Amino acid sequence: MKAETAVYAAGAVCWRIIDGRMHVLLIHRTVHGDVTIPKGKVDPGESLPQTAVREIAEETGLAIALGVPLGISRYLMPNGREKVVHYWAGEVSDQALQRSTFKPNGEVAALEWVTVKRARSYLSYAPDVEILESFAALVDQGVTSTFPLILLRHGKAVSRDSWKGEDTARPLSRRGVEQAAALVETIRAWHPTRIVSSPAVRCVTTVRPLSAANGVEVKLDARISQDAWTHGDADVRRVVGKRVRSGRSAVICSHGPVLPDIVREIALATSTPLGSYVTDAAELEPGGFSVVHLSATNSGSGIISIETHAPRA
Incomplete structure (x- = not known):
């Protein structure tokens, strides 16, 4: 199967607690007459996280923030093409429910909240059940409620050789500016409520479009700057x-040399054993980022998951 023939899609297992029990959201599709997990195909120019959030909104009327990645389903469609679907967990807040815009339509006939046990027998397709089992494993571990720390390396900067001023004032290149713009809609899929950045111009310029789009002020912190790291004055642990x-x-937007220390401190703060999967999260190209998912209810339970995203521009 050639990679270019594959159809890519994304979705989420939406969940909430009802009467003290975990429930997940299933959709009853109008035309197909089946029961599935909400998902949909990637639109041109979209990232997979962006697709997942958009499709959930379109199919269910719910605005969600992505949680832990749950895996990838691969299967053949009736036309013989491979379909590759990326899934995340997504907690549905009371506010999101109150603001839901769902109405039965030509694509989705109904929404239904069911227990995980009942969902296993309701779902029409085996790949959906496999994704549900990944979510059920999180439920069993008690780590469904999570929050992300998004570690972002600044966009591509102009070269040191071509810059005559102080390094902290070195700006983004044209490509770096494009990377900063391309980051916005993807990172918004996790609904960041804080933006912390090195005061270096190349970092601040990278997060400025995200700040404007989200209405979140950028907090500058020299303790995660490359200058502080070079001179031994960094204080990553406190940040x-x-x-x-x-x-x-x-x-958290910082520099290539500082990112390994940031990842290490997240691991230490959450009692996570250090290993290659942790250190790999810091090996980012300019404009790339890693999403480190942590438990919102048990900070000592370790890093739940890490996903790394390459720059898109």
Whole structure:
């Protein structure tokens, strides 16, 4: 099967607690007469996280923030093409329910909240059941409620050789500016409520479009700057500790040499054994980012999951 023939899609297992029990949202499709997990195909120019959030909104009327990635389904469609679907978990807040815009339509006839046990027998397709089992494993571990720390390396900057001023004032290149713009809609899929950045111009310029789109002020912190790291004045531990304790979604924008220390401190703050999967999260190209998912209810349960995204521009 050639990669270019595959159809890519994304979705989420939407969940909430009803009467003290975990429930997930299933959709009853109008034309197909089946029961599935909400998902849909990637539109041109979209990232997979962006697709997942958009499709959930279109099919269910619910605005969600993505949680832990749950895996990938691969199967053949009736026309013989492979379909590749990426899934995340997505908690549905009371506010999202109150603001739901869902009405039965030509694509989705009904929505139904059911227990995980009942969903296993309701779902029409085996790949959906496999994704549900990935979510059920999180439920069994007690780590469904999570929050993300998004570790972002600044966009591509102009070269040191071509820049005559101080390094902290070195700006983004044209490509870096494009990367900063391309990041916005993808990172918004996790609904960051805080943005912390090195004061270097190349970092601040990278997060400025996201700040404007989300209405979240950028907090500058020299303790995660490359200058502080070079001179031995960095204090990554305090910056990371505050973000872990807050339990709120945040973007941390810093530099290539500093990112390994940031990841290490997240691991230490959450009692996560250090290993290659942790250190790999810091090996980012300019404009790339890693999403580190942490438990919102048990900070000592370790890093739940890490997903890494390459720059899109």
